[in-house]
Amino acid sequence: MRPGLLTFKVHRPLEIPLPESCLATVIGESLGRCDTVATLASLLTEPISAVHIFRREALPPEQGPDPVLEELRSAVCALRLPMDSQSPWIADVIVGEHGEPLMVGRHRKGLPAHPCPGALPELTLPAHAPSRAWLKMRQSLAWLELGEAELKGRSALELGSAPGGASLALLEMGMQVIGVDSAAMHPQLLSHPQFTHLRQSAGAVGPKDLPMRVDLLCCDMNLHPGVSLRYCRKLCRLLQPRWIIFTLKINDDAVASEMEDWLDSLRSWAPSEVHARTLPANRREITVVSSMADL
Ligand SMILES: C[S@@+](CC[C@H](N)C(=O)[O-])C[C@H]1O[C@@H](n2cnc3c(N)ncnc32)[C@H](O)[C@@H]1O
The missing domain is CATH 3.40.50.150 (Vaccinia Virus protein VP39)
Incomplete structure (x- = not known):
């Protein structure tokens, strides 16, 4: 529906685990949208063990830390969310362009999912690396x-x-x-x-x-x-x-x-x-x- 994001409507109870695709980076169940992170808790009806905040289209790693994501992460830390370290669920907050609502979803932790938000560990390509x-x-x-x-x-x-x-x-x-x-x-x-x-x-x-x-x-x-x-x-x-x-x-x-x-x-x-x-x-x-x- 937008670059980097594909959604499917399901007209029957959602099949869990969700089908995998080698062409996807993160696969999850949509929980809805919100205009600000302040309303995130209203979409989370079950406990989660972590919140992954990432961009719909990842920025080039050469740009270093992403101030928009940093700000959202601090805002989420200040919220009272239903956190439980034993929960199998990780909430995904997908950030689009300025003014676009946040897309909220969840996925199960552990393989095949990547443990980092958006499968993107915070790494910058070192200047001495011979290749990407x-x-x-x-x-x-x-x-x-x-x-x-x-x-x-x-x-x-x-x-x-x-x-x-x-x-x-x-x-x-x-x-x-x-x-x-x-x-x-x-x-x-x-x-x-x-x-x-x-x-x-x-x-x-x-x-x-x-x-x-x-x-x-x-x-x-x-x-x-x-x-x-x-x-x-x-x-x-x-x-x-x-x-x-x-x-x-x-x-x-x-x-x-x-x-x-x-x-x-x-x-x-x-x-x-x-x-x-x-x-x-x-x-x-x-x-x-x-x-x-x-x-
Ligand atoms: C995408 S590059 C690899 C980049 C590399 N992994 C790096 O870290 O810089 C693909 C490489 O595959 C090598 N290649 C192609 N056919 C090969 C073969 N039959 N045996 C070994 N290497 C091969 C090419 O010479 C080329 O260097």
Whole structure:
């Protein structure tokens, strides 16, 4: 109905859990609209454990903290809302253009939802990052709630690692990273003691080049999902990762319409439940994650 927001009318009791879509960033049940946050409480008939306030169209992360959202967050803190840390519900307050009513909804916490408002951890792309994939990786790690405490000392393999933004984000978490790409890596990656570059195609990488296991398998190759998933499947079987983070490219409309089929094929061999969403840093691609911690 507005850029970044799609609503559907349902003429029967709402099906819970709501249907998923890999093309959505946040999926929730609409509770109504309000002109100011002061009337938010009247829309919340059940307790919530948190309020997520985010823009209908995310601002570029380069702009840093968003004063409009900051002001709304302070106003919400001052309200008496039905808060209960045990509640499975998170309220969503979606902010549009100036003068547009706030759209209020709710979603269930936990995977497949992202834990940050609008799936957007408050991060600014550092000037030294070799590519925007740094942001994409940080948004994906935040989705799996993985930080330095979980990742330090663990290993990662990234297929399609050049020039190196995503691998840098993993190195900054204290991981050992192997990057596979026939293109050149940025010099700051090549000089990093925890980084190894395999300058070859992912299709040519085999057991002789790799450790027995890796903790995290990542894929960011600009290939058709059918090809990248074939490589990922082989390496997933070999390396038995605990976590996977893949971006699947939507190079044309045919790929977009087949995406659910590609996800079903991925679900048949992934180590655990697979979740797919479009994160704010994704362009014509989706992000897919899977975590053994789900078991
Ligand atoms: C979107 S870029 C990756 C960005 C990177 N993840 C980063 O953090 O900067 C896609 C990469 O996939 C690589 N690629 C394409 N086909 C590949 C293949 N068969 N094996 C390995 N890498 C491949 C390209 O060389 C390109 O560097």
